[in-house]
Structure formats: C-alpha cells, structure tokens
Amino acid sequence: MRTIVIVTASIGAGHNQVAGALKESLLQLNSSQQVHVIDLLAEKRIYQMVNKLYLTTIQKAPSVFSKAYLWTQTHQTNPRAVSMLHYLCYRLLKQLQQKLSPSLFIFTHPFPVAAYRSVALAPAYAVLTDFGYHPLWLNRQLSGYFVAHSSQVMSLRDEGIPASQLYLTGIPVKKGFAAPVETASYLYPLLNEPAVSEQHILIMGGGLGIGNLTACTDLLMTAFPQLHFVVVTGNNKALYDSLIIRTRHLANWRIMGFSNDIPRLMKQASLLITKAGAVSLSEAAVAGLPTIILNPLPGHEEENAALAASQGWALQAKHIHEVELLICQLRQHPERLHDMCQKARQAAFPEAAANVASLLQIPLEERGLLSC
Incomplete structure (x- = not known):
C-alpha cells in the first residue's frame, strides 16, 4: 500500500491548511493509499518556544524580523538554535521513516526542507506556501518543488534546480x-x-x-x-x-x-x-x-x-x-x-491541490514532461 507523509508546522494556520487540502485531493484521487499529516510543532514545548519567539519578534520588533529575513536571503547562517531545530526535525523525519515507511514525503513548511537528507529518507517534495522565494526552501536533495508563482521557478532555476523538478501549480486550497x-x-x-x-x-x-x-x-x-x-x-x-x-x-x-x-x-x-x-x-x-x-x-x-x-x-x-x-x-x-x-x-489556481496530487501519481521518470 502506498503511504504519503505530509509534514507541516503550525506557525499560523496556513501551512496546515495546505497540508489538509493536499490530503483531501490525494485521497480523492486514490482512496486506497494512506496519507498522514504530521505537525512538526505538535510537541508542546517546541511549539511554545517557536511560536513565542516568532510572535514576540513580529509584534514587538518587526524591524528586526524584516532585517533578519532580508539578511537570510543572501547569507547562510548556522546559529545554535537553528542547528538544534534542524536536528530535531531530522530526528522526527527518521522516526517517521522507520514507523510509517512512506513512499514519499511532502513538506509544506521550510523547517523539514532544511533538515531533509535523501540518503536515509524517502523521496521528498516541497510545496512553497508564499508567493516570493526564500533560500530556506532550497534543498538540492529534494525530488521536486510545487511553486506558487513563476518568479519562484526562475529563482530556483538560478539556484541550479533543473526545470524537470519544478512545477507551477499555485498554492493548494480546499475544494470548498x-x-x-x-x-x-x-x-x-x-x-x-x-x-x-x-x-x-x-x-x-x-x-x-x-x-x-x-x-x-x-x-x-x-x-x-x-x-x-x-x-x-x-x-x-x-x-x-x-x-x-x-x-x-x-x-x-x-x-x-x-x-x-x-x-x-x-x-x-x-x-x-x-x-x-x-x-x-x-x-x-x-x-x-x-x-x-x-x-x-x-x-x-x-x-x-x-x-x-x-x-x-x-x-x-x-x-x-x-x-x-x-x-x-x-x-x-x-x-x-x-x-x-x-x-x-x-x-487563482483553484485546481492546485488536485494538480499536485495528480503529479505525485506519475512515475519519477515521466514527470519531466510536465514540469516547467
């Protein structure tokens, strides 16, 4: 039986909404497969730590958040807190691999994208949940990217991602x-x-x-x-x-x-x-x-x-x-x-979720015919 694991993070509701829309479409396309949605921040202490840091920064020091965002667009950094977060994400992905034996992963948040390692894990795809591009979404070990806007296609191609791994689908939303x-x-x-x-x-x-x-x-x-x-x-x-x-x-x-x-x-x-x-x-x-x-x-x-x-x-x-x-x-x-x-x-992209689900049913060697 085919198993798909969608990994999200509940910073706000958007990433989880996209995960829910994908699950809805995947099961409608093939009800026999198993689709699991996993929230990286479901563990209460991690959620409280990340959300408190995020909310405090954007509400009390938005200029600091802005400068940090712009700086990380052009610089690579590896502070201790980020390294710890990557370690925790990778450990969770390893646990999911061992427990569920997924055929593939789907990431709707950049946290698991940064932590992903193809050697030990099933193939993985990122679904970008903003209209702009940020290097936090970049991981050359991913098998593909489903993007929201054509500018993201160009940015990822500039980063060396081949066109055969890029799909302009829009952001998945629920059918309602x-x-x-x-x-x-x-x-x-x-x-x-x-x-x-x-x-x-x-x-x-x-x-x-x-x-x-x-x-x-x-x-x-x-x-x-x-x-x-x-x-x-x-x-x-x-x-x-x-x-x-x-x-x-x-x-x-x-x-x-x-x-x-x-x-x-x-x-x-x-x-x-x-x-x-x-x-x-x-x-x-x-x-x-x-x-x-x-x-x-x-x-x-x-x-x-x-x-x-x-x-x-x-x-x-x-x-x-x-x-x-x-x-x-x-x-x-x-x-x-x-x-x-x-x-x-x-x-609008009303069929984004259905299109992502359909593309994920296509064997890897055929996908290049439908990419950007």
Whole structure:
C-alpha cells in the first residue's frame, strides 16, 4: 500500500491548511493509499518556544524580523538554535521513516526542507506556501518543488534546480473555496442592500489572530454602523474576548474564533480585510473575493501583498484609516469591486491541490514532461 507523509508546522494556520487540502485531493484521487499529516510543532514545548519567539519578534520588533529575513536571503547562517531545530526535525523525519515507511514525503513548511537528507529518507517534495522565494526552501536533495508563482521557478532555476523538478501549480486550497456563488452577491453589503443579512465584510488575522484587528474593529464600528462584519480571531483568545466585549451591543458584528468554515464565510463576503498570508490570499483569489491588505508582516508578507496588488484584486492599506477610505471608494465605485472580483478569479489556481496530487501519481521518470 502506498503511504504519503505530509509534514507541516503550525506557525499560523496556513501551512496546515495546505497540508489538509493536499490530503483531501490525494485521497480523492486514490482512496486506497494512506496519507498522514504530521505537525512538526505538535510537541508542546517546541511549539511554545517557536511560536513565542516568532510572535514576540513580529509584534514587538518587526524591524528586526524584516532585517533578519532580508539578511537570510543572501547569507547562510548556522546559529545554535537553528542547528538544534534542524536536528530535531531530522530526528522526527527518521522516526517517521522507520514507523510509517512512506513512499514519499511532502513538506509544506521550510523547517523539514532544511533538515531533509535523501540518503536515509524517502523521496521528498516541497510545496512553497508564499508567493516570493526564500533560500530556506532550497534543498538540492529534494525530488521536486510545487511553486506558487513563476518568479519562484526562475529563482530556483538560478539556484541550479533543473526545470524537470519544478512545477507551477499555485498554492493548494480546499475544494470548498471554488464552489459557485450567486451573481453579484458580493455587492450587497457595500451598497446597503437590506435583503441579504448573511452578506458581510470579512476581517481575518490568520491562525494567530494578528494584524491590529482591535483598532480596525474600533474604527469600522464607528465609520460604518450600517454594514455587517464578521471577524475571525483564529487561536487568539485574548483578542476574541476583547472584541466580544467591544461589539456585544451591535447586532451587525459577529466575532468568531478559529473556524473550519472559512470557505463559506469567504463566499458570502463582499470584501476581505486581512494581513498578507499567501494561503489566505490564495483562498480569497479562488473565492473571487476582493481584498484589502492591512499591515503585512515585513519580509515574506510584504512580497505576498505586492504580488496580489499587482494582479489588481487586492488593495494595500499602510494605516488603519486607509481601510475606511478604501471601503468608501469601493462603495462609490461598485464597478471597481466587480473588476477586482474578476481579476481575483483570473489570478487563482483553484485546481492546485488536485494538480499536485495528480503529479505525485506519475512515475519519477515521466514527470519531466510536465514540469516547467
């Protein structure tokens, strides 16, 4: 029986969402194979250590995070903490090899990519979960890369990865995001149509619930008392509790914690306000959802935001008050909202997960015919 092990890391929810989408498509294509999703950070102490370091840096010292990101794009470093993380990842991969005897590994996070060694492990593939390229994803011992954007193909080829190992598939998302929506339903909440109470503006801060959502909520409560809003706070319970108190007297505001119902929420929304996680942006594109990007994290999210904006379906707000201005502009020019919706669908890869699953069923010697 064929066994596939997908290795992810729960820094935020995006990497895990991609792993889930891949598992869904792999099993739909071949239900007889076994597909395991393994979270590298499932061990509580490692998760707390990594998440605390990550959250502290991006929230309290974003300039440090930005400088570190840019520096590691052009320098190789091997500090003790990174070496320890690589050792722990490799040890886990060895354990998985011995326990599950996988036919292949799939990595949706760069941690296992850096730790992978082909001599002792089954063939492995990386699924890049950002729109830009970072050398952390580079490991010449991998058998292939499934990438989100053509620029990543060029970057990896510049690193010496042969074209036969590169596949431009987009970022895998679950099938629910691609289901059809009612024609022009995205216009209702922005144009004050009273008939559709389910329509809303969706506000998200990723799985970690970050991105200055408190200030955003406070502003929009006052600026647009007639519009409907849904805020998803992810796993940030403190933020959830705070927003519940702030909006407790408002019938047009709904506050939710981590949810598996994001496909429905996106398809019922007229507009998304979010940070620039590439997985969330890919889901929004597939759903045809115009997006305002607020406060992208320095480094990879800035690259994600720039690409989505260049494709014409996302707008960038550098300050919280720009969100109010952009919503006002879209309400005054609904044809622009319609255009953004169309451009989102044009930029989307709704079949990314299915295409990755199909490519992984093809014998190694045949894959070069379908690569970039």
